[in-house]
Amino acid sequence: MHTELPSLDPDDWAAFRTLCHDLVDEALKAVEGVREMPVWQPMPDAVRSALREPAPRSAQGAERVGAEFLKRILPYANGNLHPRFFGWVHGAGTPVGALAEFLAASMNANVGGRDHGAVHVERQVIEWCKEIFGFPAEASGLLVSGTSMATLIGLTVARNVLAEGDVRDLGLLAEPRQLVCYASQQVHGSVAKALELLGIGRRGLRLVPVDAEHRLIVEELHNAIRLDRAEERRPFAVVGTAGTVNIGASDPLAELASLCRAESLWLHVDGAFGALSLLAPGRRGSLKGIEQADSLAFDFHKWLHVPYDAGCILVRRGGQHRASFAREQDYLAAADRGLAGGAPWFCDFGPELSRGFRALKVWFTIKTHGLDQLGQAIAANCDLAVRLAGLVGKEPCLELLAPVPLNIVCFRYRGEGLPEAVLDRINSDIVADLQEQGIAAPSTTRIGGRLAIRACICNHRTRARDLEILLEAVRTLGRQREAELSAVGQA
Numbered sequence: 001m002h003t004e005l006p007s008l009d010p011d012d013w014a015a016f017r018t019l020c021h022d023l024v025d026e027a028l029k030a031v032e033g034v035r036e037m038p039v040w041q042p043m044p045d046a047v048r049s050a051l052r053e054p055a056p057r058s059a060q061g062a063e064r065v066g067a068e069f070l071k072r073i074l075p076y077a078n079g080n081l082h083p084r085f086f087g088w089v090h091g092a093g094t095p096v097g098a099l100a101e102f103l104a105a106s107m108n109a110n111v112g113g114r115d116h117g118a119v120h121v122e123r124q125v126i127e128w129c130k131e132i133f134g135f136p137a138e139a140s141g142l143l144v145s146g147t148s149m150a151t152l153i154g155l156t157v158a159r160n161v162l163a164e165g166d167v168r169d170l171g172l173l174a175e176p177r178q179l180v181c182y183a184s185q186q187v188h189g190s191v192a193k194a195l196e197l198l199g200i201g202r203r204g205l206r207l208v209p210v211d212a213e214h215r216l217i218v219e220e221l222h223n224a225i226r227l228d229r230a231e232e233r234r235p236f237a238v239v240g241t242a243g244t245v246n247i248g249a250s251d252p253l254a255e256l257a258s259l260c261r262a263e264s265l266w267l268h269v270d271g272a273f274g275a276l277s278l279l280a281p282g283r284r285g286s287l288k289g290i291e292q293a294d295s296l297a298f299d300f301h302k303w304l305h306v307p308y309d310a311g312c313i314l315v316r317r318g319g320q321h322r323a324s325f326a327r328e329q330d331y332l333a334a335a336d337r338g339l340a341g342g343a344p345w346f347c348d349f350g351p352e353l354s355r356g357f358r359a360l361k362v363w364f365t366i367k368t369h370g371l372d373q374l375g376q377a378i379a380a381n382c383d384l385a386v387r388l389a390g391l392v393g394k395e396p397c398l399e400l401l402a403p404v405p406l407n408i409v410c411f412r413y414r415g416e417g418l419p420e421a422v423l424d425r426i427n428s429d430i431v432a433d434l435q436e437q438g439i440a441a442p443s444t445t446r447i448g449g450r451l452a453i454r455a456c457i458c459n460h461r462t463r464a465r466d467l468e469i470l471l472e473a474v475r476t477l478g479r480q481r482e483a484e485l486s487a488v489g490q491a
Helices: 013-032 045-051 062-072 095-107 117-133 147-162 167-174 189-197 218-230 253-263 274-279 318-323 359-393 420-436 464-487
Strands: 140-144 179-184 205-208 234-241 266-270 295-299 311-315 398-400 408-413 441-447 450-456
Touching: 013 062, 013 095, 045 062, 095 117, 095 359, 117 140, 117 274, 117 311, 117 359, 140 147, 140 318, 147 167, 147 189, 147 234, 147 266, 147 295, 147 311, 147 318, 179 189, 179 218, 189 205, 205 218, 218 234, 218 253, 234 253, 253 266, 274 295, 274 359, 311 318, 359 398, 359 408, 359 464, 398 464, 408 420, 408 464, 420 441, 420 450, 420 464
Parallel strands: 179 205, 179 234, 234 266, 266 295
Antiparallel strands: 140 311, 295 311, 398 408, 408 450, 441 450
16 A cells, blocks of 8 residues: 655645734734833743643644744743843844744755855845945855854954964864963953863953943053063954943954054954944944954844844955865865855855854845944934933932943942942842833843943834833832831841
């Protein structure tokens, strides 16, 4: 008896189309009405428990699974679509980006290489990025999960180019001296992780002091380089930051570029979100020198609001980039024609062979909205940050803790004559209360040793009224917490 081989396609395409339309309608309804929802809500224990189940052995059907998604997953999102999500640096996404993500998944393209449409879309996106940042024609690029991976790639190229021996062949056994990388005290933790993964280790990272504006002090950097050279270590790279995670400060990139040229060092720029601020009218001057970087890492999923995940690495000299990752293998041989054409392949520029079609949602976003409109959204966030800082300055019970060079405002509830430890506790509780009550979702950090409420405005949906709601709630919750501590004699 002949038995048909099983397929994973729907038995009833019409019914599946209906299901898709229904699920998409519910998802879009959630985005459209996001302002009316809590910013965040904790997942109830009953829902958590329901999600813990043995791996299904038999089919449950897409209808049942879709219903479970709507009931148990969609309501308990991270919250970054909401206009009062101010935590960390999370982009807000866009409906057109979500559409592009679905379309990319429907193609199921592996963009590690070969000659097909997805490869050419990614190449186009990289060309646009080179144009945006003023990189030369010979520069190369790669779309990755985010700036953490982009930084790892950029510092890998730097290590391989500037090492004294063949690191790809012998590893760090080829390097007789300790390699050293420099960055400001405000640098992102992904730099230390990258150095660990590269075998250089955290001891190979020098954290350089910053000024009152949280910008790396170039003379201190120069002194650190001289000291390491005198002690027979080998400086190889400087990481400049365009938009620190604490307050959004940018290092003096043009000065760093000049120093790196004079000292024969690699300049890598961590521009996770701040690099794209140059799209905002009047902001390009603050990032002067970024076009001179040897490598630049940044994210689309932050200030371009491309759905997670989507980051990028640009490398000034594409030949050095490819030489750090390319490897000839018989089963991955490129050809002059046919599907195996299209060299060089993207797998020659990073550690991944299997790569998703991230570029489509970036391509859709840029073409749909245009760089000018995207830049205006960035400028609006920066203007709102200045407004929020001004409102904080008018409140006797609040205190601004840092400058506001970009889109991040660090402040705290200060009460009346309270000890620092008590203030830290009150402000930590205020942030948790805001989140758990669904009012707003800022995060916390430390500025000068003091715990700060950190409001990062990185959402194209945020309006002035959202800032007023945030501060009204901070005042109310702060007074409540202060009163509670006074009642038990701890204030």
